[in-house]
Amino acid sequence: MVVSSIVPVVTQYLDLAAGIAARVRDGELGPxxxxxxxxxxxxxxxxxxxxxxRAYRHLADHGVITQADRRRxxxxxxxxxxxxxxxxxxxVFRLAGSDDPALQVVLDGLDASVRVVGARGSFPALRALVRGEADGAAIHLRHRCGDYNTPFARALLRGRDPHLLHLWRREQGLIVPPGNPLAITTPSDLHGRRVARREPGSGTRVLLDQLVHEAGxxxxxxSADYGSHFEIALAVAAGAAxxxxxxRAAAADLELDFVPLTWESYDVVLPESALGxxxxxxxxxSEPAVRETITAMPGYDxxxxxxxxxIAERVSHR
Known part of the structure; x- marks a missing residue:
């Protein structure tokens, strides 16, 4: 009997804190x-x-409010x-998305609070997000207007308050054997060559298709598509391509040469409801050790x- 009368009192501050947090989340109490x-x-x-x-202290410990001496x-x-x-x-935050060596560094340091779901690749990740099978999609897709990721977030999360969690910019280019024996320097030089390529639906495959099309x-x-950047580099290193x-980081891992072509934005697309x-x-x-590890990898900003x-949604004028 004593325990049952104490439990509500002990947890009351959490209920109070949750109520205030909900008002902050919903915009009733702004910054x-x-x-x-x-x-x-x-x-x-x-x-x-x-x-x-105690409720205020709990909110302050979680960064919801600030408390200064003698001030409200x-x-x-x-x-x-x-x-x-x-x-x-x-x-649990369910993350689907594209392959990336730096993202693996981040995920290796996380516990079960973030879980990778679904097949890798920007298109499959977006499909999983739209279907409700994922909470966020890691993508790097260049729209025909030239912008990365934002147009796709706006279109596919219409009505769900789309956001981008910026991961980094990364350098994409041509991975070639040491010394670049075939003197491959531009996408036009890929004509007739054995080009190791990612699977259909991946952002890198989309970029490759765009580049060779523009170059004619x-x-x-x-005979095969490859599932990761490291596998692409392996194919070149083994002479299969x-x-x-x-x-660039994949080329560096296997001491291959690299011909830079473009920097691209690599982001997580997610609705407002998944931000928490x-x-x-x-x-x-934001962990210093994680950032230091990624900064040491070539080709990341x-x-x-x-x-x-x-992401502001477009206003319909119809």
């Missing part, structure tokens, strides 16, 4: 908004000042995202890593 003084909030909630103080608590600048993360605590080149036939399109669950991934991207961008 900078003042929370009531502890005694006032206790009277309004019909509870004790110590319970309110306020919603933190990053409060809305922190509130989503707090309310989604314990929810027709690569020679290959003359050249492959892939990231993505918290552990965002935190991992982390200037915008871990930033989140809301």
């Amino acid at each position: 900078g908004a003042e929370l009531p003084a502890v005694r006032v909030a206790a009277e309004e909630a019909g509870t004790t000042p110590s319970t309110v103080a 608590a306020r919603v933190a600048a990053g409060g809305p995202l922190a509130a989503r993360q707090l309310l989604d605590e314990g929810r 080149a027709t690569p020679g036939p290959l 003359d050249v492959g399109l892939g990231v 669950a993505a918290g552990p991934l965002v935190a991992a991207l 982390l200037a915008a890593t871990a930033t989140i961008e809301r």
Whole structure:
């Protein structure tokens, strides 16, 4: 009997904190908004000042609010995202998407809070996201307008408040044997060559198809498609292919030569409702050790890593 009467009191501060976090998440309390003084909030909630103080401390520990000495608590600048993360605590973030050596570094350091689902590749990842089989899709797709990823997020997550979690920019180019014996320097040089290529639906395969089409080149036939950038590099290193399109880091791993072609944006597309669950991934991207490891890999630019961008949806004039 004693235990049953104590449990509600012990957890009451969590319920109070969750209620405030929900108001922050929903925009009712915006960044900078003042929370009531502890005694006032206790009277309004019909509870004790110590319970309110504990709820405020819990919110502050999770970055939802800030508390300065002798000043009222306020919603933190990053409060809305922190509130989503707090309310989604314990929810697994299901990530589908494209192969990337640096992303594997991030995922290797995460626990079960982030789970990779589905087949690799930008198109399969977007399909999984639309079908509700994934919470986020890691993609690197260049739209015909020249923009990366944003047009696809806007179109496929219409009505779901699309966002981009920026991972990094990475360098794509032609992976060739040491010394580049066939003197391959441009996509037009791929005509008739054995080109190691990713599977259909991957962003790198889409980029390869775009480049050879624009160059008017027709690569020679290959009997298989490859599932990762490292496999592309392996095919070139083993002599199974003359050249492959892939990231610079994959070429460096096998001491192959690399002909740079383009820098591309590599992002996670996700709806607003999944931002909270993505918290552990965002935190991992900000870890100094993770960033140092990726920075040491050639062909990566982390200037915008871990930033989140809301994608404005187009207004229909019909």
